[in-house]
Amino acid sequence: MGKTTTAGYIQLGVAQYAGALNETWWDRDLSIGGRVIVRDESGKTTSKLVKLDWPIARIPTLAPHFGVGMMGQNNKETQAVPIIGLDDPTSSAAGPLGPVGSFVSTQPPKLIVNWELELFDLQPATVGGMDKEFIFAGRIDDKLCSWAAFHGLLASDQKDDDGTIKMVALFDDEEIGSLLRQGAKGNFLPSVIERTVESLCGQEKTFGPGVIGQTYANSFLLSADVTHAVNPNFLSRYLQDHAPRLNVGICICADSNGHMTTDSVSTAILTRVCELSGCTPQVFQIRNDSRSGGTVGPSISSALGVRAADAGMPQLSMHSIRATCGSLDPGLGVKFFKAF
Template sequence: MTRRHGSALDRPWASHIYAQLPEDASITRARASPAPSAQAPAPTDPPVQPEDYTKPYCEFMTANPTIFHAVKSFSNQLEQHGYKYLSERAVWNSELKRGGKFYTTRNSSSLIAFNIGKEYESGNGLGIVAGHVDALTAKLKPVSKLPIKAGFQQLGVAPYAGGLGPTWWDRDLGIGGRVIVRDPKTGKVESKLVKLDWPIARIPTLAPHFGAVANGPFNQETQMVPIVGIDNSDLFEKSASSETSDIPAGSFAATQPEKLVKIISKEIGVTDYSTILEWELELFDTQPAQLGGLEKDFIFAGRIDDKLCCYAAQEALLASSDSTSPGIVKMVGMFDDEEIGSLLRQGARSNFMGSVIDRITEAFAKDNYGPNLLSQTVANSFLVSSDVIHAVNPNFLNVYLENHSPRLNVGVAVSADSNGHMTTDSVSSGILKSVASRCGSTLQVFQIRNDSRSGGTIGPMTSAQIGMRAIDCGIPQLSMHSIRATTGSLDPGLGVKLFKGFFDYFEEVDKEFADF
């Protein structure tokens, strides 16, 4: 059944939004769906109401500021909906069954979830929606403890992708991530999540009164170092540095700010600081995701790129009925490291998704498992690569290509690029348009101007490595790569609507494209 959430707001305009759409060549209006075939019955559950996802999405974004929190939250949600965790270290053949629901993770920072159709046969295809769950940030350095400077305690951090950009100045920054701890009794090593969601760090600007130096350019190593405390002990007879620390010398904890170690230890229930083996912590803007605008038709939040599309993909998977597309595997992929090239083992360039597809194919093979069967499976599959798209900015209309300027609260945008930075082609675009017409979604289109540089995403690398057909699309947002960005209040739900439609109708639509 479609997952329904109580609407938090009275938004009378929401139900009329399609009637208000402008006449724009970049918008593809959904046509009436053709009569469904007997083999693929139309879903009987209630249609997706985009406004139902507004408040839950904001709550998810506020509660899960780091990639580790997001993947853990997605995992917990899957468990609550009957999905079984499969370790990559285990043998899967005896576990995988038709009608089964499963998920696996890698490095606790990437996740793949899948439903196996009740009529699935080895060699049949997979319908996949995949995105990336990492976001721009600043990570603590291996040795984040710094000398006191002019009475300020500072924290050693390094930018991840475009983190520590201009929008990071004067923001209230919390600290979160995972801590690797050894149990002193059993010796077992485990991961604990920590989230210090109050303002701890700040990167202060230089007042304009100091002249040109306050305008930059700025050195990220020396001029964008967060302050986390005050220590004026050097002005007095007793220096804090002369006090004896109860953190063991030579331990990992000794390389980090002592007060930070003690706060984190208290948060995760650790009393022996020497049991902290390592941690992966990052800064994040503590301002919660919230609604804005005269009629609350915006969502303002950090880290929208690309947790927005991952959220919509998972909600769509959970909402898709088991009775639809019963002959395929429905899959969602969420990858780490997209913002830095996807080259690590948990990134989209790794073997993670290919390995899962391989295992599924093998588990249902009878006596003919091998490259031939795996190639058949891939050829019958389709990837919807979902990463956020640039929404049109009314203050900079000149940088957008005419008729290729997506708007907020309209629908998912298909992203095209003539130089192969996106996977979209005529066939993949036709497949998604057919899906949209069946589920009543509106598609937009985006392409960068010839005199601008195109970005990239996981679509080309994933489809090329595995060999499957694919399209690149995404939910529009403003201020991409800012510490705080904007999307429409209906946009999370509009993403759910299209992606659910893909899971529901792909098997039916693919029969129309059997020659491709």
């Protein structure tokens, strides 16, 4: 990330992450946040989270009078660069980045060692629709399933003699292949499971590969990622009876080419969960002439050898800077994950 000046504008050098719909980022109020590595006067280096509370950046579009197409025809390197200010040719002193009292204003620039910062849409989430049946928000993918799974875990019953371990694992970098330390293809999840099983073995059972193998064989993985709600303007792009609706319930996802880990056995298990808990299951498989997205399900299930299925809550405008789900969907997700 660098800063340049062009035609009097101060611009911010950025790099895109994964397969975003970049055009939806234009003309939006963009703020910035993330992690910075700082070193204090004593020489101690620490990591701090930062977030500006005002829009610092904007990617301006070009009016149609110029005859330049703006939808999918722009160079991502040179024509989608955010502006963050105007240069002042009469001043050589740089002012503070943030207001009085903010973290960034208290940090001398020479003590900031490095940073990982991202632009984000500052507009808050809101409910919408005639009866407020929608949620319009950024970053629904995949905070929707993450939030629902976590609260479903907190709400679930647990008895001392259940003999089960209930877990929710949240991963980063799924959109770019998951092959990083914090990604689903790393060893974080199996390591946590193995350490947990080892701590529960005690004196009665010797911990080893056999115990871990039995644990995985007796386990079930639910790979939860948002899926495609039916878009009424593009109905022909969906298979018949594979058009998930908002505010209905969990959607079981399948793919014949292994982009999902669902099979007939795991589908029957999830369907039974819905029957016992009063949840309404939906199903989704993409058409043969479309490209299916992937999830962490195949990676984790193949690495651990556990039975598994893919299922998630539906949303509109996937990969856009601002998406839509049903206002009931977070609660319906909690209901399903609790039952699971």
